[in-house]
Amino acid sequence: MEKGIAVEVHNLVKYYELKLGFFKTLVTRQVPYVHAVDGVNFAVREGEIFGLVGESGCGKTTTGRCLIRLIEPTRGEVLFKGVNILSLSLEHEVRRLRRKMQIIFQDPYESLNPRMSIYDIISEPLRIQKVAESEEEISDRVSQALEDLDLVPPEEFLYRFPHELSGGQRQRVAIARAFVLRPEFLVADEPVSMLDASIRSEVLKLLLGMQKKLHTSFLYITHDIALSRHMCDRIAVMYLGKIVESAFTDDIIDKPLHPYTEALIAAVPVPDPTARRIEVVIKGEVPSAINPPPACRFNTRCPHAMDICRKKEPPLMEVEKRRLVACHLYGSEGAKR
């Protein structure tokens, strides 16, 4: 059974122009760019949690923000229910879109206005979108939103300020704000990475509960592949602005195909002392996105790098059923491992 597609991304590109000093601008012929996102394609199906996994600087956050137009991409298409949202130019059109698409930010200490009460914070989207008929309706929906996130009784939280809440409670307020408009698509950018372990899983459970209840489609951005295993239906692994592998979560965790995915999984510490194995499969760190390595961007660190990896960029293609990998090891030119 094929589900409908909620959001489709075609060839998304975002380059940031590098700001040079005055003298350098005089001598430099070509303006350098940071290739944050460089030709990314994927689709999030309806009611699905799609994970975007990668190390810092791989472009996962930029991708997430481009999807709801918090960042204007350089090129590409983002289709939401068949409409290319990047072609919308009028403000009210974009605003209407935000009713359907929302985001949860990483840091609940920065994403909530310290001068606004919890009531103001959660009711703000309702006011901007003018979806409530009366003040009572706003107040009802705010209370409901708080209850949904287990911030009970709501009256106890309504008139408090962010600094009076713990990190976990703050993040739940941020989630309540994202859900109050009943969006169809949500971008969750590392929503629990700032929280303590014991609180983390509770927030994740609430998030999963809301997702089931409202059948929201999710783009879940994380650096933690173990966490994505727990949360996501499908995942895409990003490296230096490109997707290197994409498939159903269990398939990737059980048998990663791309050497980078393999390394990423091997590097995660496991809570089992008998399984001790700090295996560092790859050396060095992510190269700069200003001058990314030519051809396959992973070739500088890849233990299997061949000649072709330095000459030709591997396309993202289906090598097994429902498994997309961008690696010459699996192409016709490379010998299959």
Place this chain on the structure above:
Amino acid sequence: MSLLTVENLKMYYNTIRGDVKAVDDVSFTVGTRESLGLAGESGCGKTSAALCIMKLLPTNGRIVDGKITLDGTDVVKLSDEEVRQKIRWKRVSMIFQGAMNALHPTYTIGHQIAEAILTHENVGKKKALERAGKLLELVGMEASRINRYPHELSGGMKQRAVTAMALSCNPDLVIADEPTTALDVIVQAQVLRVMKELQGRLDLSWILITHDLSMIAETCTRAAIMYAGKIVEYGEVVPMFKEPLHPYTQKLITAFPSVLGPKVELSSIHGFPPDLLKPPPGCRFHPRCQYATEICRTKEPTFVESGKGQYVACHLY
């Protein structure tokens, strides 16, 4: 004999609203070439306990009671000057949390490592720089990097540099406070491996402070789990992870998703850690514990040994 023994340590912070009992009756030992993991949530007192060993307390903090014995000398009784000359960096050094972001931006890495050597030892500048280069090689960097400035290095390299700095005066014990939290998984694995290798090569003991229990599982031989200023479980890592005794440890271990093994539901702990100004009576974990009974609310549990050198403070045992 163990290198470091901490007995009944109590450390309080003075605040306007009263004393915050950050470390309340904590005891543990670290043997030679051993690595101890100190785990717990933020605010449980794990960093405060480590600062006591170095006697690097903030002005409103004080050691109220207890003994910290390092190789036979009680650190608590030493004067500040004695600690500075004899203990700090020479015997015990520390990699502070976020230290890689606290490197001085306008001095080279080599200069900053040499500074630690010059402060504590009577050697010339040239010699100190030479040693700085050797230290960088020890942590897996090229010696020529001593001429680099912090902004020229990546996160992993900076973390290696502060590790080298901690090793600069050949300490016996290094306390690493969340050494990898700001790093990506692959780099984290690289840094942890360097730390493990050094332990064997230099006869080092480590105290690893972290909130991530899987890191302790991978690097430490023993672990102490702290909750609200107290150690709730203490013992060898292997039996502890196989069969955690304290309800808090059980929850903490399963709160992290794993990439190995079957997919299990993550456990969560209801509620929030207590306010250390007014910790709950009896067992401090009882408001969040699913097994809490009447006795937990009134009487504080004492440590019981449960065989295999595993100690737990819980009325269930």
